[in-house]
Amino acid sequence: xxxxxxxxxxxxxxxxxxxxxxxxxxxxxxxxxxxxxxxxxxxxxxxxxxxxxxxxxxxxxxxxxxxxxxxxxxxxxxxxxxxxxxxxxxxxxxxxxxxxxxxxxxxxxxxxxxxxxxxxxxxxxxxxxxxxxxxxxxxxxxxxxxxxxxxxxxxxxxxxxxxxxxxxxxxxxxxxxxxxxxxxxxxxxxxxxxxxxxxxxxxxxxxxxxxxxxxxxxx
Numbered sequence: 001x002x003x004x005x006x007x008x009x010x011x012x013x014x015x016x017x018x019x020x021x022x023x024x025x026x027x028x029x030x031x032x033x034x035x036x037x038x039x040x041x042x043x044x045x046x047x048x049x050x051x052x053x054x055x056x057x058x059x060x061x062x063x064x065x066x067x068x069x070x071x072x073x074x075x076x077x078x079x080x081x082x083x084x085x086x087x088x089x090x091x092x093x094x095x096x097x098x099x100x101x102x103x104x105x106x107x108x109x110x111x112x113x114x115x116x117x118x119x120x121x122x123x124x125x126x127x128x129x130x131x132x133x134x135x136x137x138x139x140x141x142x143x144x145x146x147x148x149x150x151x152x153x154x155x156x157x158x159x160x161x162x163x164x165x166x167x168x169x170x171x172x173x174x175x176x177x178x179x180x181x182x183x184x185x186x187x188x189x190x191x192x193x194x195x196x197x198x199x200x201x202x203x204x205x206x207x208x209x210x211x212x213x214x215x216x217x218x219x
Contacts, residue, residue: 009186013044037170038064038119065137120171124160
């Protein structure tokens with residue numbers, strides 16, 4: 001049997017749903033290859049419990065915009081997400097420094113022969129290594145110039161993706177997911193009362209667990 005690659009969408013602190021999803025997947029740590037698309041933290045009930053499940057899965061994660069802002073605040077730079085930073089310190093307690101050290105090791109994207117994963121998306125025509133981290137973790141739309149990447153009157157960035165690799169992303173919960181031949185969106189808004197979604201490769205199967213409750217309003 002081929003090794004499974006399991007890609008998991010935005011968890012946002014929804015630890016009960018993540019635990020249920022891992023059980024539904026019958027995940028085998030150390031045998032299954034597991035990647036999280038970023039935004040494991042904030043908004044939901046317990047980022048610490050999610051991180052503990054993440055470590056138990058022996059998975060890897062890329063940076064989402066919430067992890068990127070967390071690192072910015074930890075480095076002393078002002079950010080609107082500072083309110084989350086204070087909650088994370090309280091939630092993690094004595095584990096906080098270990099968590100911070102771990103997140104600092106997460107890459108901004110994952111890529112292999114047939115697959116690429118980014119948190120939010122790509123600037124059309126650019127590889128992630130030539131893209132600003134903010135764009136990789138926050139882009140939603142494309143204005144043709146790269147000056148306004150979240151204006152929903154512009155077309156979505158993924159309409160311009162012509163790569164042959166399967167591109168997997170998260171971040172845009174309002175889409176409710178996306179499934180095209182060469183691109184899959186995994187954020188199905190668990191923390192907003194939607195569901196938590198995983199993609200299982202090579203069979204290209206989507207597995208979902210419905211949110212147990214609505215934890216915050218969609219934004």
